[in-house]
Amino acid sequence: MSNSQPEPFKAIPVIDLVNISSTDPVVRRGLVEEIKHACMEVGFFYVKNHGIPEEIMGATLAQMVRFFDLPLDQKMEIENKKSPNLMGYSPILSGNNDPNGEGDLQEGFEFKFEAFENAVKPQDDEGILAGANPWPKELPEFRQAAHRALELGRKLFPLFALALDLPEEFFVDKMHLSTQTKHSAALMRLLHYPPQFGEIDNRVIGIGAHTDWECFTILWQQPGIQALQVLNSSKEWIDAPSIEGTLVINLGDELARWTSNSAYADDVFTSTIHRAINRSGVRRYSIPLFFGTDYDVRLEPIPSCVSTDRPPRYEVITAGEYIKGRLQATYGH
Numbered sequence: 001m002s003n004s005q006p007e008p009f010k011a012i013p014v015i016d017l018v019n020i021s022s023t024d025p026v027v028r029r030g031l032v033e034e035i036k037h038a039c040m041e042v043g044f045f046y047v048k049n050h051g052i053p054e055e056i057m058g059a060t061l062a063q064m065v066r067f068f069d070l071p072l073d074q075k076m077e078i079e080n081k082k083s084p085n086l087m088g089y090s091p092i093l094s095g096n097n098d099p100n101g102e103g104d105l106q107e108g109f110e111f112k113f114e115a116f117e118n119a120v121k122p123q124d125d126e127g128i129l130a131g132a133n134p135w136p137k138e139l140p141e142f143r144q145a146a147h148r149a150l151e152l153g154r155k156l157f158p159l160f161a162l163a164l165d166l167p168e169e170f171f172v173d174k175m176h177l178s179t180q181t182k183h184s185a186a187l188m189r190l191l192h193y194p195p196q197f198g199e200i201d202n203r204v205i206g207i208g209a210h211t212d213w214e215c216f217t218i219l220w221q222q223p224g225i226q227a228l229q230v231l232n233s234s235k236e237w238i239d240a241p242s243i244e245g246t247l248v249i250n251l252g253d254e255l256a257r258w259t260s261n262s263a264y265a266d267d268v269f270t271s272t273i274h275r276a277i278n279r280s281g282v283r284r285y286s287i288p289l290f291f292g293t294d295y296d297v298r299l300e301p302i303p304s305c306v307s308t309d310r311p312p313r314y315e316v317i318t319a320g321e322y323i324k325g326r327l328q329a330t331y332g333h
Ligand SMILES: O=C(O)CCC(=O)C(=O)O
Pocket: 189, 191, 207, 212, 219, 221, 227, 228, 274, 275, 276, 286, 287, 288
């Protein structure tokens, strides 16, 4: 795949997924081209008609509010540092996504994908992120509400494959998000950002400037609150407001590594830098779902993206080693 330096983007495109299941090759190609364009120019896009009902998000939000309202000592019982895989609760300022920052002004609850049908007895006791998710016992429904959105991710993988001139099935054996979930590197994070007032020190914001680690992220933002910003190639922060009825999709480092690029060089598929600052005066909640491949998948450059003129930029590493390294860098200090 060839690439030329795109113009700095000023806005984030909105893509309509109403025809995502269409088998009409012309319709499908049209959608793939829109996605490809957004991936190469921006690395971020909104999707509408994504198939996740508003009621599910409303129920999830209610559970999140209840969880984050629990007394701190109760939340600390399931602190991520107590679990070997760093899943669980992360208190305010305990994580630091930007190496130049001094901590993220957010609290979160992170869990890895597990076989929901087999939820009583977690099966995933091997592999690089071994260990169960520490679900809060005070909120039994919390777990149920948090388990949606995977269907959409499954439908997006073939479109990314086509956008990279790969066979549609390229990712099928690399992400087992159905019954064989032991090795999936998908993670979900429930986030609460308290508001920040007055002069804001850029080293302590909601989430410092970073790229996401996995293939792509599906992000739900609480309606009506602006916080997310995306960096363009002129180093301007472009607002990514919450748009009613949409979700945000952004590419992560696994895809950037696969396409042999970095966020700081001319890109094929861009893992774009972003951050969030909550100046709204009220609390803000968001939910990123990070779609990684299976832990044991090697992140090797896709042949169409490298050549003698464009040699691979990264050492080959497995997805699990990469994610674990980033988790430790963010929370393990
Ligand atoms: O809360 C947001 O809008 C962004 C969250 C984010 O970028 C992340 O968790 O990686």
